[in-house]
């Protein structure tokens with residue numbers, strides 16, 4: 001029988017860089033933020049190197065790779081320049097995401113089924129460089145099967161639609177996430193999840209089976225304004241502690 005595992009927390013620190021970029025200052029320091037998150041118990045640090053470089057900069061990714069002691073998860077679009085950065089930096093993980101210039105944050109999941117050839121080539125290159133690859137997708141059985149077909153070992157289920165929904169729509173979306181996590185696990189994928197998760201909705205998210213890691217950013221950085229970064233990370237870790245669904 002597989003051992004039951006807790007769910008890990010990856011902290012997305014993009015919005016520490018947002019605060020720095022809006023004023024063009026040198027602070028707050030993302031490396032220091034990563035250090036605090038790790039000391040508080042985060043299992044990894046996530047950053048999104050966007051094409052428009054609105055928050056995280058290339059130099060941040062290099063500095064984080066040199067300094068962090070846990071795992072660096074680089075979120076990125078399948079863009080040749082950024083794939084080049086990833087192959088040079090060699091983060092522990094890359095999560096491929098769709099990206100639209102004018103969006104506020106990542107909207108929707110990847111169309112893996114429709115872009116299988118382009119994604120497959122990038123996944124092969126990243127895997128050959130020793131990087132673990134994850135695909136950010138909606139809990140859609142077609143996309144989950146396509147993730148298996150293109151050779152991704154991990155998926156990250158997009159929880160944003162659930163987190164934004166209310167009432168019957170939220171209940172329906174949660175069932176889709178649960179079924180998606182189950183299918184992905186049955187097909188041999190490792191399952192992460194993220195987007196829009198906060199202390200109010202994380203209890204529902206923990207109904208998903210087989211979760212390896214939740215990647216959470218915006219709400220933790222917002223909570224940190226009031227309580228500090230370390231207590232904000234620890235509060236989320238405390239919320240994850242009762243999880244008994246992991247089976248890695």
Ligand code: PXP
Nearest residue numbers: 106136194195196215216217218
């Ligand atoms: N996972 C992915 C793939 C994302 O794009 C984001 C947002 O950058 C997150 C997780 C974190 O989402 P949030 O900031 O809403 O917690």
